[in-house]
Amino acid sequence: MKNYIDVDGLWDSGSPSIRLFTKFIPLIASSFALLFANQQARGDDVFPFPGNETLFDSQNVEGLNNHLRLSFALYTPSTPANPSGVYIGARIFVVNANGGAQAQCAPDIPDFNGNGDFPFIFGQQDGNTTVAFWKNDGSLTVWCYNSAGKLISSVHYGPFSNAHLASLRFTQSGNIALHWQSGANADSSSHIAWLIGEYGQIITINGPYGPYLNTSFLEILDQKNDNQQWTWRSPPVFTSSSCTTFVWTFKGPNTAGHYVSVVTASLGPL
Amino acid sequence: MKRLLRFLLALFILGALNSAFADDDNSSACPSPTPPTPTGLDPSKVNLAIYNNLPGIQPPTLDLDGRDLSAEGLSMVNTAAPAIVLPGMPTVAPTPQPFPSPAPQIP
Numbered sequence: 616m617k618n619y620i621d622v623d624g625l626w627d628s629g630s631p632s633i634r635l636f637t638k639f640i641p642l643i644a645s646s647f648a649l650l651f652a653n654q655q656a657r658g659d660d661v662f663p664f665p666g667n668e669t670l671f672d673s674q675n676v677e678g679l680n681n682h683l684r685l686s687f688a689l690y691t692p693s694t695p696a697n698p699s700g701v702y703i704g705a706r707i708f709v710v711n712a713n714g715g716a717q718a719q720c721a722p723d724i725p726d727f728n729g730n731g732d733f734p735f736i737f738g739q740q741d742g743n744t745t746v747a748f749w750k751n752d753g754s755l756t757v758w759c760y761n762s763a764g765k766l767i768s769s770v771h772y773g774p775f776s777n778a779h780l781a782s783l784r785f786t787q788s789g790n791i792a793l794h795w796q797s798g799a800n801a802d803s804s805s806h807i808a809w810l811i812g813e814y815g816q817i818i819t820i821n822g823p824y825g826p827y828l829n830t831s832f833l834e835i836l837d838q839k840n841d842n843q844q845w846t847w848r849s850p851p852v853f854t855s856s857s858c859t860t861f862v863w864t865f866k867g868p869n870t871a872g873h874y875v876s877v878v879t880a881s882l883g884p885l
Numbered sequence: 886m887k888r889l890l891r892f893l894l895a896l897f898i899l900g901a902l903n904s905a906f907a908d909d910d911n912s913s914a915c916p917s918p919t920p921p922t923p924t925g926l927d928p929s930k931v932n933l934a935i936y937n938n939l940p941g942i943q944p945p946t947l948d949l950d951g952r953d954l955s956a957e958g959l960s961m962v963n964t965a966a967p968a969i970v971l972p973g974m975p976t977v978a979p980t981p982q983p984f985p986s987p988a989p990q991i992p
Binding site for chain 1: 923924925926930931932934935936938939942943944945946947948953954955957958959961962963965966968969970971973974975976978979980981982983984985986987988989991992
């Protein structure tokens with residue numbers, strides 16, 4: 616606006632219509648200011664819900680930064696043939712610690728499977744939101760939105776012909792522990808563990824391990840310090856008087872993402 | 886008629902001044918040496934070396950220049966990709982081995 620003040624002298628000496636126009640400039644400017652101010656205020660406490668979809672609260676997750684991530688299931692409008700609508704995906708909102716709406720994540724997470732699977736959601740310490748979702752073909756997608764709701768990373772893993780995803784869980788530090796298994800039966804399968812970060816990037820790879828004779832695979836746990844524990848039991852059928860539980864603790868992943876040492880603990884029989 | 890001419894002249898001068906200032910703004914703007922990385926993105930967290938040993942597996946697509954990743958992200962999921970081999974995992978049913986003692990060998 617400052618640029619136009621210089622021409623005021625010319626306009627003041629002009630016709631009444633021009634002077635009238637110049638009088639309207641502050642009014643127009645103040646209208647725009649008011650409009651943007653209203654939008655800013657709306658952004659603090661109003662969710663821009665669409666009008667043609669029915670939304671149901673599906674899950675809420677408090678992030679490590681104490682900001683809430685609200686996920687809403689998106690349904691098509693009700694029809695006589697389908698009164699409850701059809702699930703088409705999920706929309707995530709970020710709510711700050713004071714209860715104000717901070718961001719709407721975009722794009723929405725589509726329901727590729729058509730069976731109502733909800734994504735896994737985790738609120739990171741840095742304000743980002745990591746979501747993981749999968750398709751029926753066994754492939755996995757990880758998206759990361761920043762604190763403004765903008766998609767900043769995307770990665771897609773699989774499908775794999777020789778493995779399927781046996782488990783997915785967020786660790787306490789916001790990473791995702793993936794467990795790939797070669798067959799349907801855990802005890803007769805080989806296992807590989809990936810630890811992936813908030814952008815979906817692979818941090819560590821461990822395995823393959825198994826299968827082992829007369830031994831049952833139990834679980835893989837990732838610790839806060841990135842150490843990883845694998846647990847086995849022998850013999851497979853549990854009896855407290857004869858079973859031994861083995862715990863492998865893998866330590867110190869190197870720059871290639873592989874652990875460099877392992878400690879074994881055996882517990883039992885009791 | 887005279888008023889109309891003066892009005893048109895004023896509009897012309899105003900437009901010319903506006904263009905001049907706009908040009909000045911463009912010429913004085915310093916070109917950004919690197920595209921702006923969005924808030925929350927730290928590319929150094931991605932260890933690309935890991936992917937060297939994982940043939941067929943792509944690292945994450947990062948928004949390094951502030952572009953809208955939506956279409957790329959959705960396309961990544963919508964595209965039906967053929968199944969590939971998970972590196973490191975056996976491609977045939979593995980034969981059970983004796984349980985490693987005292988510790989497993991790290992691959």
